[in-house]
Amino acid sequence: MQKIFYPDSIVVIGVSEKAENLGRNIAENIIRFEYKGKLYLIGRVKGNLDNIPILDSFDDLPEGIDLAVILTPAATTPAYLDQCGKKGIKYVIIETAGFSEFSEEGHRIEEKLGELAKQYGMRIVGPNCIGIVNTASGISTLFVREEKSEIAPGRTSFLSQSGGVVLTVADMLTAAGLGVGKEVSVGNKLDLKESDYLDYFLKDPETDVCLMYLESIVEGRALVNLANRAEKPIIILKSNTGQASHHVAQSHTAALANDDAIVSAAFRQFGITRARSFRELVLFAKGFAMPPVRGKKLCVFTRSGGHAIISADAATEFGFELDPFPPELMETARPFFRADIIDSTNPLDLGTVFDFNSYPILIEECLRTVKPNAIMLIFNYRRETIPLARQIAEQLKEMSWKYQTPIGLCYLTEMDELAYLERNLGYPVFLEVYDTIQTLAVSRDYFLWQQRTKAAQAAPPPKPAVPPDACQKAEKILQSRKSRQPLLPDALAIFEAYGIPVAPWVTAKSAEQAVKLADKVGYPLVVKAVGAEIVHKSDLGGVALNVRDADELQARIQAMQERIQAQVPGAEFQFLLQKMVPGGREVILGGKRDGSFGPVMLFGLGGIYVEVFKDVALRLAPLSEDEATGMIEEIQGAKLLHGVRGEPAVDLAGIKDTLLKLSQMMVDLREIYEVDLNPLLATPSGVTAVDARIIL
């Protein structure tokens, strides 16, 4: 991909001298961005642009051009691509729209482009995209006119499923002082996909932070795998989350909606920061342009009690700790205060300190002695203080890097000065107390995730959670049946193979056999009718609870038999006898194979807690022990499992163990689409599965 972003030569195809020609915009953007390589132009009519000839034939082009950019009517693109192939051009950006996002005919043309790319071994960006920008190599292939000064160079790169969004984010990154490294709009992804670009950005030595705008995530698993190995933060604005946007998204980039709860869970699990808006996308990127926040210890300096309180509220909301300042620091501070008594509260109110030069002194002393994980200065000043405030910002920037501790500069003054500082300081400036702390928290959470992930990767591989022959046994059971949905006995047997505790059970073909076998499970017991045609056993009267002895068993099975045969004449079925398990908390454990993210695990409390309160935790499988624990603790109802009103806690280790085994099952048995234990009964002394479902 290096040749796309750092080509030695480019040909733009579809250029004319006309002012409204979009190909001309591309060519002129490349010139304005001071591209140093060779630039060739092709158009239908010969001409001249900024002293570069517009050629009307590929014959006049040299061999060995690195990159072609095509913006011609859709119908003409295959012919141009073919010519590129013949000229040995290996990388082509097709910006034209009107392909599969637009019509059947367009879809056919796009397929033709795909065939040509394969034939010549060409890699394609787009089609239906706005192109790429690389401020380092001086390239902008955008088809809207841009000035070089509109987009500041920087070390943040951006990958987008929408062209328009590229422009918006570039403006915002420039205004935020972060600038732009590389940008690409992926368009219809005929060839190169998000993960290809992300992989490149993650390896690119000129990129520190990767931002993405996505409308759909087709290969979620590939994305999180990249994130898991990445040494750089990734921030994603994922749209297309509501009903209203689905139709628009489909006609825009043929994007299908993802399950948004899975997207959020996967991002959290793999250290991807999710932004809800452009503002957050750029705001959070500012957090990564400072040294990392290595923990929860925050020190806040402010000139006003009001700002102190607001920052303390935000610190609480975002999980920071505000320890009071130690006496030594207060000694350093004392001479600068007008008041006699100063309060060592954190946030420290500098309202009676009128010599602003003391700010860097106090902050450096704090860095040296308190060693917080982050500092925040809320500096509220008027116009007359502008020169000094700028100078202090420079000092604190140096100090931040020297002590490897972020200093959140929340500057509050007139907008034009703030805009100047943001764009020019070379270090993040924040315009709002709340935003500053939220951003520090994002940086902290990413750092802590990285630490945990590295520790987990360095740790010895965990003991296998399941018996060594689990997978084999389960495969055998699955293969021995022809049904799409294994019956309950098979499902229970598969769970048992994986070492998951299941309430004792047997199957019987008749009431007589049931009576003989009942002692193997013991009374009281439950009888369930099982058979391929018994779809909703409860509705058919195919469940008998609390059967206390052999006589009752005999009678109730006979009644059941008659009921079912009356409703489903000729149905084949047998009886599953299962030990009644004395009460406990009902929990649900589930697994599902998501089209984009692969196996996903679910945990929640039973029944209405899932249905009405939507109180569930999700994680991608395979789960680590920490993640399994995390799922249990994450739900709101976790307190019930720990025991409320003096009740003892249920067997949390047992639930965790079962989650890990179920996760292993989802990884091993790829034919399983969905699985659930609903409910698993959890008591203080253990867990027991009583009902289970597997869908292939």
Place this chain on the structure above:
Amino acid sequence: MQKIFYPDSIVVIGVSEKAENLGRNIAENIIRFEYKGKLYLIGRVKGNLDNIPILDSFDDLPEGIDLAVILTPAATTPAYLDQCGKKGIKYVIIETAGFSEFSEEGHRIEEKLGELAKQYGMRIVGPNCIGIVNTASGISTLFVREEKSEIAPGRTSFLSQSGGVVLTVADMLTAAGLGVGKEVSVGNKLDLKESDYLDYFLKDPETDVCLMYLESIVEGRALVNLANRAEKPIIILKSNTGQASHHVAQSHTAALANDDAIVSAAFRQFGITRARSFRELVLFAKGFAMPPVRGKKLCVFTRSGGHAIISADAATEFGFELDPFPPELMETARPFFRADIIDSTNPLDLGTVFDFNSYPILIEECLRTVKPNAIMLIFNYRRETIPLARQIAEQLKEMSWKYQTPIGLCYLTEMDELAYLERNLGYPVFLEVYDTIQTLAVSRDYFLWQQRTKAAQAAPPPKPAVPPDACQKAEKILQSRKSRQPLLPDALAIFEAYGIPVAPWVTAKSAEQAVKLADKVGYPLVVKAVGAEIVHKSDLGGVALNVRDADELQARIQAMQERIQAQVPGAEFQFLLQKMVPGGREVILGGKRDGSFGPVMLFGLGGIYVEVFKDVALRLAPLSEDEATGMIEEIQGAKLLHGVRGEPAVDLAGIKDTLLKLSQMMVDLREIYEVDLNPLLATPSGVTAVDARIIL
């Protein structure tokens, strides 16, 4: 208060020629703000400032000065205030700090100031404040140096519990193009309180929107009463919500923390918009600088599919409806599109429309024919389009007022141009898609609240919910007892007096009497021991459930008697027999007298739903019927009451009725501190209270 904001003459006390003198800043700010009235200066040393003499004695001052501003050491302020009183000055701003927020001594000085104010009939702003600003009369009494150009005039007024915050919000209002009408920092509120200033702002013909920053709400009821009568929107940033801020807040303005859930509920109920940050405070104010959003119908125009999707997501999140555009509008649009086929989806993607002059044409056509409640234009453009984009903004601004429909201008381009537009257009400009729609939603919610409130005020008063003699009867029961906490029989009798259905009950002094009376309630029944010394009856074994006949009743009462006497020797108690009520959903209804907001009602599902899930609804009493219904529907668990899995709904009208009666009880019986029905059992056929508690 008019004389504070529009004084004909001002004297500033505490001025010297020295550059670092803060009183000098006040005087010079007044001069720089081009105050048209007479300005006098008093200092310890005679001098001259900008050709105005600094007097060292009140003797040289004329009589009848409207306003004094004092900034001298705390200890000297009583003497100066006394002199003001003697000179007949009726309004005084005391900016000095170091009073009750600082020390015992300061507290005493502040009390002295209060006495003097009373003695002379003076009204006081502060002390410990930054003063006032009125851009209309050309006054800034701020003690930090300000330039007139730093703060643009406008029609948004701001009242703050913190001086520093005044400066921050003024900067942000100016940058947002809203400007500032009046500002005041209330300081320690020795005399004038938030509600005094708010009342004035609400009546002020030069103020359209009131913003407030509050750290504590001492008279919550007065605040919401003002809001309820107001014809102007009120937006409040309420801080001091977390543990970490409480200490800081106390040393800052002696502010005590409110119950934040009550604050939020009260704001929602009375149409006050709550902002979480400075950014939101100013953002939401922009929503009120456009015509109101009268409903949910939104039309979005955008140049990019990505922005279309993001706006559709936000529209869904904030409850807007995006109906497709009608064929007539699409006919108007067709000639502007480059593509043949255009999609009538809303958001409408103008990506292939290159003549931006069509935007106002299309939008006016939309206003004329579709008549949406709000329009949003997302305009993403480069530098070359700046002149045209400005011109379009002007056109749309006119159109918005002409059609009395807000047009959310979400302009996306370089920051300096956006900053220029925001400050100068004279109509809100938004810099982010999400923010635009969130702001339109705030404006809509306020408009709809206003409509509902006006309708309710115009409607005939509702029938009294409770029997006419309820209050009298209840008072009688309360007066006949001496206990701080009425026993269960009294509590039940009070609920019955209010017409709340209570499970049939009697009291008995002995087992024998109980057996005789039991038929009045019927078996099976519950026995509860009641007595002043029986605090936790369950712990003492003072509850017997499911008593089925007279023999069992006799036996269990005797056992109960022995158990209790063994544990609480000599305790006096009797037995309450209560009919066992067959199951149903448990709900909790409660009322509490909040120190700031007065009676507050609570509704939730029983037990763990309140304890673990915190799933409760709060409203201030008295409740209207709509509010009672709103409480029931607001909780997450409402679905359970409506019936899940085919169950019938419980008696929702009965719950509502009980809420209204309980609300009336809280209003009538002012000696009640807290009351709850926990649980009230709700079945499809009715509701029944089985346990109740009243705390006086």
